[in-house]
Amino acid sequence: MTWQLRHATPADVDAIMALETSTFDNDAWSPEMMARDVADPNCYYLVAFPPDQPERIEAYAGLLAPRGAPEGDIQTIAVAPAARGRGLGRTLMQALIGEARKRGAREVFLEVRADNPSAQRLYERLGFDEVGVRRGYYQPDNVDAIVMRLVIPAPTMEATA
Incomplete structure (x- = not known):
């Protein structure tokens, strides 16, 4: 399966919250926070x-x-169970890291549950x-x-011949 990514809008909050509450049983964000x-x-x-x-987030x-x-x-990041294991989480993370770089960030931080080794492995593979x-x-x-940190390498310019 392939997916498309787009910038989320306030109209997406209900769909995001449906995934949020099904993914994070006890520590889901509130709709107001999201x-x-x-x-x-x-x-x-x-x-x-x-x-x-x-419409299917x-x-x-x-x-x-x-x-x-x-x-x-x-x-935050969440992938529906049926969509896991296909690189979608990695793609989303890479897009966020790219946006952080565009905005001038040199480091990106995150928190991951200690009881979520698959997410920890993904983040480690991303650096x-x-x-x-x-x-x-x-x-x-x-x-x-x-708590994990990624040091974003400064963009480099390559000469073209």
Whole structure:
């Protein structure tokens, strides 16, 4: 299956929240928090959908990266179970990292549940390193968050012949 990505809009919040609440049982964001972030110009949210079904959101991801700030933060990412294992999470992450670079960020941070090894492996493959632990960060489950950081390489110019 192939997907298309597009910038999320406030009209997508209901579909995003359906995926959010089904993916994150006890620590899902509230609809108000999600709507605020999707509408915030300092944030960049993407949704993924099958090309022939633009209303069927199968994944989303969000970045907080004010223009000119040296750091960005991956706020959230979720992929529907039926769409997992096909590189969609990696594609979304790469798009967010690219947007962070465009906005001037030199580092991107994220938190990942300590009990989510598949997400940790994805982030490590993308170049993120563990930099700390936030004890009991995910509530009410009292699960630690592993804080990870990616140093974004400065863009390089190549000479053409």
